[in-house]
Amino acid sequence: MTGEPPVCGSGHCITCGDDGIPMTVLRVDEVRGLALCASEEGERQTVEIALVEPVAAGERLLVHAGTAIAALDGAQAEVTR
Amino acid sequence: MKFVDEFRDAELGRVVAGEILSLVQPGRHYKLMEVCGGHTHSIYKYGVDDLLPANVELVHGPGCPVCVIPMGRVDDGIALAGIDGVIFTCFGDMLRVPGSRGSLLDAKAAGADVRMVYSPLDALRIAKQNPEREVIFFAIGFETTAPSTALTLKRVRAEGVRNFSCMCSHVTIVPPLRALLESPDLRLDGFIGPGHVSTVVGARPFEFIPADYGKPVVIAGFEPLDILQAIAMILRQLAAGTSAVENQYTRVVPYDGNRRALEVMADVFELRPHFEWRGLGFISHSGLRLSDAYADLDAERRFAVPGVRVADPKACQCGEVLKGVIKPWECKVFGTACTPERPIGTCMVSSEGACAAYYNFGRFAREREVV
Numbered sequence: 032m033t034g035e036p037p038v039c040g041s042g043h044c045i046t047c048g049d050d051g052i053p054m055t056v057l058r059v060d061e062v063r064g065l066a067l068c069a070s071e072e073g074e075r076q077t078v079e080i081a082l083v084e085p086v087a088a089g090e091r092l093l094v095h096a097g098t099a100i101a102a103l104d105g106a107q108a109e110v111t112r
Numbered sequence: 113m114k115f116v117d118e119f120r121d122a123e124l125g126r127v128v129a130g131e132i133l134s135l136v137q138p139g140r141h142y143k144l145m146e147v148c149g150g151h152t153h154s155i156y157k158y159g160v161d162d163l164l165p166a167n168v169e170l171v172h173g174p175g176c177p178v179c180v181i182p183m184g185r186v187d188d189g190i191a192l193a194g195i196d197g198v199i200f201t202c203f204g205d206m207l208r209v210p211g212s213r214g215s216l217l218d219a220k221a222a223g224a225d226v227r228m229v230y231s232p233l234d235a236l237r238i239a240k241q242n243p244e245r246e247v248i249f250f251a252i253g254f255e256t257t258a259p260s261t262a263l264t265l266k267r268v269r270a271e272g273v274r275n276f277s278c279m280c281s282h283v284t285i286v287p288p289l290r291a292l293l294e295s296p297d298l299r300l301d302g303f304i305g306p307g308h309v310s311t312v313v314g315a316r317p318f319e320f321i322p323a324d325y326g327k328p329v330v331i332a333g334f335e336p337l338d339i340l341q342a343i344a345m346i347l348r349q350l351a352a353g354t355s356a357v358e359n360q361y362t363r364v365v366p367y368d369g370n371r372r373a374l375e376v377m378a379d380v381f382e383l384r385p386h387f388e389w390r391g392l393g394f395i396s397h398s399g400l401r402l403s404d405a406y407a408d409l410d411a412e413r414r415f416a417v418p419g420v421r422v423a424d425p426k427a428c429q430c431g432e433v434l435k436g437v438i439k440p441w442e443c444k445v446f447g448t449a450c451t452p453e454r455p456i457g458t459c460m461v462s463s464e465g466a467c468a469a470y471y472n473f474g475r476f477a478r479e480r481e482v483v
Contacts, residue, residue: 050150050256050308051256051307051308051311051334051364076230076231077233079233079260079263079264079267081263081372081376082259082263082370082372082373082376093308093311093364095256095257095260095308096203096230096231096232096253096256096257096260097230097231097232097233097234097260098231098233098259098260098263100256100259100308100311100312100364100370100373101311101364101370103363103364
């Protein structure tokens with residue numbers, strides 16, 4: 032997204048909020064190291080997957096500033112109570 | 113997969129709040145710092161502090177990257193944005209941070225091509241769509257965001273894009289924490305550690321806090337139950353007279369961090385000898401710049417940057433707020449001369465800044481208490 036709104040109007044700033052958005056992988060471009068992902072609200076975003084590869088469609092990722100910083104379905108995630 | 117909803121359960125929240133109440137000693141005052149701006153935002157948004165006993169005080173830390181950017185750095189960005197042919201890109205909240213002669217938003221109103229992006233990848237896309245223009249990305253953020261910038265710069269190199277560069281203002285979390293712990297005017301009992309920064313760096317870098325200063329650290333997630341549970345874990349350590357790094361946010365934080373992220377950061381960045389933090393002054397080895405291998409993508413080397421140091425406005429007490437020495441409402445311009453609509457200090461700009469978070473979510477509750 033490259034729109035022109037003057038401020039982070041959502042009450043949340045990507046960097047300051049140390050933001051991590053859970054997103055689901057829709058499609059993977061393995062050659063370019065990118066994945067098309069969708070948030071729970073259905074918003075789509077192209078995401079860097081270099082830090083969490085390999086990923087497959089249907090998996091869930093934690094996305095910060097266009098980069099997946101963690102996989103949400105791995106062994107770590109299962110620790111959640 | 114459990115990630116969000118379970119951590120907003122009000123009934124469970126009351127159970128943990130009861131546990132917290134059982135762990136505090138009457139007559140002892142507990143001062144805990146939440147390092148991360150995201151935690152500050154959640155605490156105010158969900159009223160976490162209302163569930164705590166009166167003798168457990170939460171102090172807001174320096175973990176909001178917008179809040180720690182000094183005015184001179186904003187002026188440098190505005191100077192770059194004003195260069196003929198440049199498209200200057202940055203995250204939304206940086207647009208409103210006041211420099212000495214206005215903000216990037218003011219520069220945009222005056223004709224500079226300043227655009228908000230949600231990721232460095234967005235900035236790269238703009239560069240590819242505008243091959244005749246120079247596109248500069250103003251990179252800010254802690255270790256959560258730095259890998260994203262690094263990966264984009266590697267992509268720029270791999271794809272042979274020649275009109276993209278980066279003004280790197282990334283910062284690291286450990287040096288300011290050490291500076292705070294050395295500060296004589298702040299006495300803290302423990303730390304709520306940053307969640308997503310730790311997804312990248314792990315919990316291990318915080319071991320110096322218990323080892324050198326004897327204070328507990330609990331890495332925490334961002335939902336209200338995460339924060340309450342982290343507070344209970346800190347209080348449990350204090351009650352037992354121990355100090356260690358614990359990880360409450362195990363669902364995404366590996367103790368040793370993300371190895372690939374650390375590698376890509378080490379490849380693209382190097383530590384600056386010093387970096388200026390708003391309100392905290394110069395802190396050694398606390399900022400990142402592009403390594404020599406990526407010098408050609410460094411906007412500060414590609415273009416002339418003034419690099420002038422500008423003192424913070426006298427009326428603004430962001431420095432004391434960032435250090436946790438005063439509460440937002442104790443600043444003399446809070447809510448009067450300085451508001452989210454017309455901020456003087458950076459803490460009022462970002463929605464995760466302590467002042468803006470308090471202004472937006474806490475102000476009326478406090479007025480109720482006074483009445």
